[in-house]
């Protein structure tokens with residue numbers, strides 16, 4: 102067995118769907134999924150070595166943080182680390198035993214978060230029903246199915262199938278974009294990879310500007326923060342722990358520097374760095390930041406451009422002449438850029454040959470230095486460092502692929518070197 106993954110059961114929960122989504126993106130392997138009755142038991146199972154990893158909910162787009170997960174990571178299981186994230190669209194359905202109609206429902210059962218995400222639906226369509234909280238959505242479905250009473254459960258459509266209930270109403274969540282962010286927890290965090298996030302717990306001194314100074318360390322280095330959440334420190338009233346998510350890996354030079362600076366000003370715990378789930382709305386909602394496929398960049402003739410509000414008027418012949426001249430200059434720059442890229446790739450391939458059988462292809466520290474350097478160069482030239490960094494992450498990714506391909510080819514041609522790089 103390669104892995105055992107714990108999650109909040111029973112079968113049919115959104116957590117189970119999140120595990121399945123996570124596994125679909127992992128290399129194939131022998132994995133056992135272990136359903137456990139509470140978030141506490143899921144996390145405890147990792148500490149006790151009963152499972153290798155666990156998937157637990159961290160936040161929801163409508164209801165906010167899952168406080169229990171945050172508190173358990175902060176206070177109860179300090180050795181656990183975050184090694185991945187999964188963003189799962191959450192669509193709730195109202196389901197009941199066959200023959201039960203909307204009008205005859207006496208009780209509606211679900212997990213408190215699911216009930217909260219469907220609050221408006223419940224008040225509008227089930228005003229007389231008693232609302233009952235359960236340990237999970239699937240537990241509610243299981244209970245309703247086993248009693249056969251005129252009760253209904255709220256949960257994923259897959260759970261209705263699993264336990265033989267009929268779906269009375271689909272998509273009852275009040276916010277159509279409802280999504281939950283799950284984290285993958287283990288005893289170590291994720292290794293360096295492009296497009297990572299890092300989660301921290303920071304506790305600052307009780308004095309004016311303390312939090313501002315901590316946040317300033319990230320701002321000064323152009324590090325984007327994607328979440329900040331406060332929870333009581335449990336030490337005394339009015340003292341808080343700040344959960345902070347940032348874009349980047351703790352081994353990236355800029356992040357490393359910022360973390361050192363923060364540690365000198367505040368209590369800092371790094372919960373882990375891990376690959377960001379790029380399917381999340383923060384990556385797909387903003388067309389500038391989303392991961393683009395090549396064709397996405399080319400607007401269709403019907404695309405309405407931002408900033409163009411006037412009537413379409415053809416440029417005059419003089420304007421056209423100037424545009425054509427500038428386009429020729431751009432073509433020349435593009436030629437040089439492709440030429441330079443070919444030169445850079447050839448240099449990387451030479452490095453790859455020297456590394457073959459001696460050390461791994463990837464060198465996260467060198468990659469961080471390259472990225473930090475090009476960011477600085479970009480800043481000096483007045484180019485957006487974030488864009489340059491994105492381009493360079495792709496260039497390095499490609500260089501690594503070329504090195505691996507070349508090493509694979511060389512390996513196939515001669516005796517295999519010791520070790521698997």
Ligand SMILES: O=C(O)C(=O)C[C@]1(C(=O)O)C=C[C@@H](O)C=C1
Pocket residue numbers: 449452453462463464465467468471496497500501504
């Ligand atoms: O400098 C190296 O060791 C390289 O292999 C080159 C390079 C790069 O493209 O800049 C590629 C992969 C390594 O992870 C680090 C850097």
